[in-house]
Amino acid sequence: xxxxxxxxxxxxxxxxxxxxxxxxxxxxxxxxxxxxxxxxxxxxxxxxxxxxxxxxxxxxxxxxxxxxxxxxxxxxxxxxxxxxxxxxxxxxxxxxxxxxxxxxxxxxxxxxxxxxxxxxxxxxxxxxxxxxxxxxxxxxxxxxxxxxxxxxxxxxxxxxxxxxxxxxxxxxxxxxxxxxxxxxxxxxxxxxxxxxxxxxxxxxxxxxxxxxxxxxxxxxxxxxxxxxxxxxxxxxxxxxxxxx
Numbered sequence: 001x002x003x004x005x006x007x008x009x010x011x012x013x014x015x016x017x018x019x020x021x022x023x024x025x026x027x028x029x030x031x032x033x034x035x036x037x038x039x040x041x042x043x044x045x046x047x048x049x050x051x052x053x054x055x056x057x058x059x060x061x062x063x064x065x066x067x068x069x070x071x072x073x074x075x076x077x078x079x080x081x082x083x084x085x086x087x088x089x090x091x092x093x094x095x096x097x098x099x100x101x102x103x104x105x106x107x108x109x110x111x112x113x114x115x116x117x118x119x120x121x122x123x124x125x126x127x128x129x130x131x132x133x134x135x136x137x138x139x140x141x142x143x144x145x146x147x148x149x150x151x152x153x154x155x156x157x158x159x160x161x162x163x164x165x166x167x168x169x170x171x172x173x174x175x176x177x178x179x180x181x182x183x184x185x186x187x188x189x190x191x192x193x194x195x196x197x198x199x200x201x202x203x204x205x206x207x208x209x210x211x212x213x214x215x216x217x218x219x220x221x222x223x224x225x226x227x228x229x230x231x232x233x234x235x236x237x238x239x240x241x242x243x244x
Contacts, residue, residue, distance in 0.1 A: 012184035012230055014058035015223075016206070017047065018198055021190030021214030034078040039216035041086055048099060050220040051131050054227070058132045058180060062198050066106060066140035080111065083137070087117040091124060098130030104176035105139035134180060141200035148174035177202055185230045187223075189215045207233055 019040060026036030044061060051059045064079060094101055103118045110118075118137075151174050155161040161170070172178065182202040186195065191212040195203060209226040211218075 010231065011055060012207075012227065013056070014060070014181050014183045014185075015051065015056055015227075016060040016062070016183035016186045016199055016203065018062045018186070018188040018196060019043070019215040019218075020188055020192055022216055024190065025214040025216040033075055034082070036216055037079060037082055041082060043215050043218045044086075045090070046219050047223060048094070048131060048133055049097075050223050052097065052099070053220075054223070056131065058134070058183075060134040060136065060177075060180070060183065060199070062139070062196075063135045064105075064137045064139070065197065066109075066138055066143055067197070069109065069138070080114065083114060084117065087114070087121055091121045094121075094133070095125050095128065098128045099125060100128040100130065100132050101125045101135070102132070103135050103137050104144075105137040106143065107138065109138045132180065134177070136198065139176075139198075141197045144176055145171075145201055171201070175201060182206065185209060185226065187211065187226045189213050189218050189222075 022036035022040040023033045024036070025039060026033050029035075047061070048059060064083075068079075069076065091101065101121050103122065107115050107118065148171055152161065152166055152170060156163050156166065177199070182204070183199060183206045186199070186203050186206040187209045188195070189211055191210065193210045195208075199206075207230050209229050211222060211226065213222050
């Protein structure tokens, strides 16, 4: 039995992850990039399982950015094929595990059959009580903010919302993540140290952890290390030490 009497550190309620390094993982092994993406899908399974076992209620994964459409057509087609496979083959297991799935991003850029698969998966898992898994697809943080501001501006122009009433809460209610708490912890794999247009508004006060582990190799131990790093920090939200 441990003799450590210190109080347990608070777990992050919401973890967001930029899943980076699939291509480099494949290149290091002389494999096509799609092989890295396939192994990355296995890492998604591990992360979702670990989040549930560790008691993390919200997990958001950056799956495909709006900028990723600029990649070679063959790679984009491979990624869309992998997405179809995931949505057809993994949703039943997520449902059995009690996971609720939702997707954020510009769905209009996705193929109609993928949009239908997403809608079906969200409907199937809507009432599940387990991990709230959000996948960002065709997503860009700036585009999300612009869309929210346009909606708010239209309401103000129509007289439905006084301009003086527009504040952070109003903007937040019009984001894709309106009913999801902001991330406490943002993890990026592969050693890169930037947030790449991911959840720009929501991550204003998130703790950032950068790991050199490539996403296909990311597992529960890596997640626990990031959570331990988070637990050792004092979150002050701009206030000075001792003022909170």
